[in-house]
Amino acid sequence: MERDGRRLSTVELTAGAFTLLAGRDGDPWAQAARAAGKETGVPVTAVTLGSDLEVRVAEGCWEDVAGLTEGGALLVRPDGQVAWRCAGTGADHGRRMERVLRRILDR
Known part of the structure; x- marks a missing residue:
């Protein structure tokens, strides 16, 4: 993977936070993860890999x-x-992302 011309691993991309990694057409999942994070009070970083130049694969x-x-x-x-x-x-x-996040957090 590459961000801003720098190679990085998935470990670097996901370190220390709930992180949703979506395929190049997975933007609906990324948007849902961010919204579920706000709803539950637990921030979720969401990255759609390869769909834009944010993270290239x-x-x-x-x-x-x-x-x-x-x-x-x-x-x-x-x-x-x-x-x-x-x-x-x-x-x-x-709805599915919120349910998943609440189940993981046991809330």
Whole structure:
């Protein structure tokens, strides 16, 4: 992965915060994760990989390794463990992300 011309790892990208990593067509998941973070009071950093120049990745490479389609996403806990994964686009992103985050936080 690359940000601002600098190579970085997923560990660097997700360190210390709840972070949603979405495939290049996963912006609905990213928006839903940010909103769920606000609703629960737990900030969630959300990055749509490869859809814009924020974080560039080799085409298809990241999704293949993560076991996702371009519309999928995964949520990483602050300790670096994957807490949740949706391989595809899914439905009702907002409600689903809030439910996932509340379940992880036990709230």
